[in-house]
Amino acid sequence: MSLELTGAEIFVRCLRDEGVEYLFGYPGGAVLHIYDALYKQEDIKHILVRHEQGATHAADGYARSTGKPGVVLVTSGPGATNAVTGIATAYMDSIPLVVFTGQVMTNLIGDDAFQEVDAIGITRPCVKHNFMVKDVRDLALIMRKAFHVATTGRPGPVVVDIPKDITAHKTTYTFPKNPTLRSYKPVTEGDSGTIRKAAELVLLAKRPMVYAGGGVVLGNAAAELTELVRWMGAPCTNTLMGLGAFPGTDPLFVGMLGMHGTYEANMAMHECDVLLAIGARFDDRVTGDLDKFCPNARIIHIDIDPASIQKNVAVEIAIIGDARLVMREMMGVLNASGKRLDGPALAAWWSKIETWRARHCLEYDRANTEVIKPQFVLETLYRLTAGEAFITSDVGQHQMWAAQFYKFNKPRRWINSGGLGTMGFGLPAAIGVQLAHPGETVACVTGEASIQMCIQELSTCKQYDLPIKIINLNNRYMGMVRQWQEFFYQSRYSHSYLEALPDFVKLAESYGHAGLRIDKPSDVEAALKEAFAQRDRLVFLDFITDQTENVYPMIAAGKGHHEMHLATDRELA
Amino acid sequence: MRHVISILLENEAGALSRVAGLFSARGYNITSLTVAPTEDPSLSRMTLVTSGSEAVVDQIRKQLNKLVDVVKLVDLTDSQWIEREMLLIKVSAEGEERDEIKRLSDIFRGRIIDVTEEAYTIELTGDGSKLDAFIAVIHSRRILEVVRSGVIGIARGSVTCAPDAP
Numbered sequence: 001m002s003l004e005l006t007g008a009e010i011f012v013r014c015l016r017d018e019g020v021e022y023l024f025g026y027p028g029g030a031v032l033h034i035y036d037a038l039y040k041q042e043d044i045k046h047i048l049v050r051h052e053q054g055a056t057h058a059a060d061g062y063a064r065s066t067g068k069p070g071v072v073l074v075t076s077g078p079g080a081t082n083a084v085t086g087i088a089t090a091y092m093d094s095i096p097l098v099v100f101t102g103q104v105m106t107n108l109i110g111d112d113a114f115q116e117v118d119a120i121g122i123t124r125p126c127v128k129h130n131f132m133v134k135d136v137r138d139l140a141l142i143m144r145k146a147f148h149v150a151t152t153g154r155p156g157p158v159v160v161d162i163p164k165d166i167t168a169h170k171t172t173y174t175f176p177k178n179p180t181l182r183s184y185k186p187v188t189e190g191d192s193g194t195i196r197k198a199a200e201l202v203l204l205a206k207r208p209m210v211y212a213g214g215g216v217v218l219g220n221a222a223a224e225l226t227e228l229v230r231w232m233g234a235p236c237t238n239t240l241m242g243l244g245a246f247p248g249t250d251p252l253f254v255g256m257l258g259m260h261g262t263y264e265a266n267m268a269m270h271e272c273d274v275l276l277a278i279g280a281r282f283d284d285r286v287t288g289d290l291d292k293f294c295p296n297a298r299i300i301h302i303d304i305d306p307a308s309i310q311k312n313v314a315v316e317i318a319i320i321g322d323a324r325l326v327m328r329e330m331m332g333v334l335n336a337s338g339k340r341l342d343g344p345a346l347a348a349w350w351s352k353i354e355t356w357r358a359r360h361c362l363e364y365d366r367a368n369t370e371v372i373k374p375q376f377v378l379e380t381l382y383r384l385t386a387g388e389a390f391i392t393s394d395v396g397q398h399q400m401w402a403a404q405f406y407k408f409n410k411p412r413r414w415i416n417s418g419g420l421g422t423m424g425f426g427l428p429a430a431i432g433v434q435l436a437h438p439g440e441t442v443a444c445v446t447g448e449a450s451i452q453m454c455i456q457e458l459s460t461c462k463q464y465d466l467p468i469k470i471i472n473l474n475n476r477y478m479g480m481v482r483q484w485q486e487f488f489y490q491s492r493y494s495h496s497y498l499e500a501l502p503d504f505v506k507l508a509e510s511y512g513h514a515g516l517r518i519d520k521p522s523d524v525e526a527a528l529k530e531a532f533a534q535r536d537r538l539v540f541l542d543f544i545t546d547q548t549e550n551v552y553p554m555i556a557a558g559k560g561h562h563e564m565h566l567a568t569d570r571e572l573a
Numbered sequence: 574m575r576h577v578i579s580i581l582l583e584n585e586a587g588a589l590s591r592v593a594g595l596f597s598a599r600g601y602n603i604t605s606l607t608v609a610p611t612e613d614p615s616l617s618r619m620t621l622v623t624s625g626s627e628a629v630v631d632q633i634r635k636q637l638n639k640l641v642d643v644v645k646l647v648d649l650t651d652s653q654w655i656e657r658e659m660l661l662i663k664v665s666a667e668g669e670e671r672d673e674i675k676r677l678s679d680i681f682r683g684r685i686i687d688v689t690e691e692a693y694t695i696e697l698t699g700d701g702s703k704l705d706a707f708i709a710v711i712h713s714r715r716i717l718e719v720v721r722s723g724v725i726g727i728a729r730g731s732v733t734c735a736p737d738a739p
Binding site (some may be wrong): 127 | 591631636638699
C-alpha cells in the first residue's frame with residue numbers, strides 16, 4: 001500500500017510530473033490547502049500576480065512564446081471571474097492554458113456560499129473544455145486530461161474547478177500514463193488523396209498566394225511553411241496571429257493582410273487565382289466584405305479544426321490536419337511531381353505585385369521633427385533590436401503599427417491578443433514571456449489607455465526582477481476609438497480622450513522601476529538605447545506621440561480588399 | 574431545411590448545457606431537444622431537431638462534434654429514418670362531445686389515459702405532422718393543455734448511432 005496524499009499534494013505532484021515550470025496565481029480561501037502544499041516544495045515556481053486577469057495573461061504569454069501550456073491557479077468566486085477575460089483571450093487565439101479555480105466545499109455548492117460562483121457555467125462558452133473534480137480519486141486523471149485536451153488538436157484553455165474539501169481528502173497517487181477520452185480524438189494526418197489534389201491545384205496556379213495564420217505558429221510549422229512558399233516562389237501574407245510564421249524580411253513576404261494590412265497583400269489576395277490558406281480562419285478583420293473576397297481564386301484550406309473549414313468562406317479543397325504534417329506531405333508530393341509552377345506567369349504576377357509595393361502604403365511623415373510619430377518609434381525599436389526581440393502588445397493603434405513596422409523573422413516572437421482584442425494584455429503577457437526567456441529582450445508595445453488596464457502588474461515585474469521594456473505610445477487618446485470616431489462619427493470624440501493621466505515616469509519609479517519621458521523625435525533613438533542598455537531592470541518609456549495620427553492603410557467595414565484607403569485624401573486602387 | 578440529429582453524449586453534469594449553450598451562443602435554431610440516459614449509464618442520448626441552410630447545419634454538426642462531451646453524432650436526415658413524438662393532450666369533453674372526441678382519438682390511434690366528467694387526457698404517438706393534425710381536429714376551444722415530448726429518432730436499416738468499438 002503506497003502512501004496516501006492529500007488532494008493538494010496530488011495537485012502539486014501532478015504539475016511536477018506534467019513538467020510544469022511556472023504556476024501563475026493568486027491565493028484565496030478555497031485554494032489555501034494547495035498554497036500550503038506549494039509552500040512545502042521547490043519544483044514549481046509560483047508567480048504571484050496582482051490581479052487574476054494578470055495571471056491568465058502571463059500564463060498566456062508564457063504559452064505563446066514557448067509552445068508549452070500556461071498554468072494558472074486562482075481562488076473561487078472573484079478569483080475565477082477575474083480570470084475570465086484572460087481565459088476568453090486565450091480561447092479566441094487557441095492558446096493552451098490550464099486554469100485551476102478553487103471552489104467552495106462540495107457540501108456548500110449551490111448554497112450561494114461565500115465566494116461561490118458557478119465557474120464551470122461562467123467559463124463554459126470560452127473554454128475548450130472544463131471539468132469539476134468531485135472525488136479526490138479523480139483529481140490526477142482529470143488534471144492529466146486537462147493538459148491533454150489543452151495542448152492537442154486545436155489548442156485552447158481548459159478550466160479545472162476544485163472544491164476545497166477535495167484538496168484535503170486523501171488517496172494514493174500515481175501519474176496516469178495515457179489520458180484517453182473516447183469522445184476526443186483530434187485528427188493530425190491530412191487525407192493523402194486530398195493533399196495530392198491540392199498539390200495539383202498549386203501547380204496549376206498562375207497567380208498563387210499563400211495566406212498563413214496563427215495555426216502555423218501554434219503547429220510549429222514555420223520551417224515547413226517557409227520551405228513550401230520558397231519552393232512555390234509565391235507571395236506570402238501572414239495574419240495578425242501568424243506574423244513570424246514566414247520570415248518578415250523575405251522578399252516573398254508581402255506583409256500582413258486585412259483591415260490594416262498592406263496594399264500589396266490585400267491586392268494580391270484580391271487578384272490571385274489560387275489561394276493556399278494554412279492555419280487561418282478567414283476572420284472578418286482579414287476578409288473584409290465576404291462577397292468581394294478573393295473573387296478569382298480557387299481556395300485550398302488546411303486547418304486542424306474541421307469547424308474552421310467552410311465556416312466563413314466556401315473552399316474548393318479542404319484538408320483537415322496538423323499544418324506541419326500536411327505541408328510536409330504536400331512538399332513531398334510537389335517534389336516528386338518533377339513539375340514547377342509556370343515560371344513566366346509567376347514573373348508577370350510578381351511584376352504586378354511590385355507595382356502595388358511601389359505605392360509604399362506604410363509611408364508616413366518621416367520628415368517631421370516636431371512631434372514623435374508612433375511609427376517612427378516602432379521602426380527605431382525594430383532597427384535597434386535587429387528584429388530579434390519578443391514584442392508583446394496591447395490593443396489598438398499601437399498594436400497595428402507594431403504589426404506593420406516590426407518585421408518578425410521567427411515565430412512566437414509577436415505576442416498579442418488578436419481574436420478577443422483584450423486591452424491590458426501586453427504587460428502581464430510580457431511577464432510570462434520574460435520568465436520563459438530570461439536572457440532575451442522583451443518589449444511591451446502599449447498605449448496610455450491599454451497599459452492602465454493591468455498597470456498593477458508593474459509590481460509583479462519588480463518582485464521577480466523582470467527587465468521588460470515598456471514602449472508606451474502616449475497620444476492622450478484611445479487612439480483606435482478616436483480614429484473610428486474621426487472617420488465614422490464626424491470627429492465626435494465621445495469619451496475617447498483621457499483627461500487625467502498619471503505621470504508614468506513617477507508611476508514607474510514608485511513601483512521601483514526606471515521611467516523616461518520622450519517628447520522629441522530626435523530623442524527617440526537615444527532613449528531606446530539607454531533603456532536597452534539597462535539589462536537588469538524594467539524601463540518604462542513614455543513616448544509623447546502625435547495625437548492625430550491614424551493607422552493606414554485601412555479597409556472600412558463592408559469594403560473589399562481592393563478598396564483600401566491609404567490616407568484620408570488618398571484612395572488606393 | 575429541417576435536420577434531425579442523434580447524439581451520444583457523456584452522461585456528465587453540464588453536458589446538456591454545453592449543447593444548449595452552443596446553440597444560443599452561435600445563434601442556431603433549436604426546434605426540439607430530448608435527452609435521456611441509455612442502456613450504458615455513462616452515456617446519454619440526445620435527439621435534436623434544428624433547421625437552417627446546408628452551410629449552417631454543416632457548422633452545427635461540426636461545432637457539436639467539437640464538444641469534448643459529444644461521443645458520436647449522426648444526422649438522421651442524411652439517410653432513411655424514423656421519428657416519433659408523444660403528445661399528451663387534455664381536452665374538455667362534456668355532453669355529446671365526449672363520443673366525438675373518443676372517435677377522433679381512435680381514428681388517430683390515440684389512447685385515453687385519464688377521464689373525468691369534464692375532460693379526457695389523450696396519449697398520442699407519431700411524427701410531428703400527425704400530432705399537428707390531431708391538434709387541428711380537436712377544436713382549440715376544447716383544448717385545456719398540450720404537452721409534447723419533442724422528437725426522438727432512429728435510422729432505418731443497419732445504420733446506428735452507437736459508440737465505436739474501442
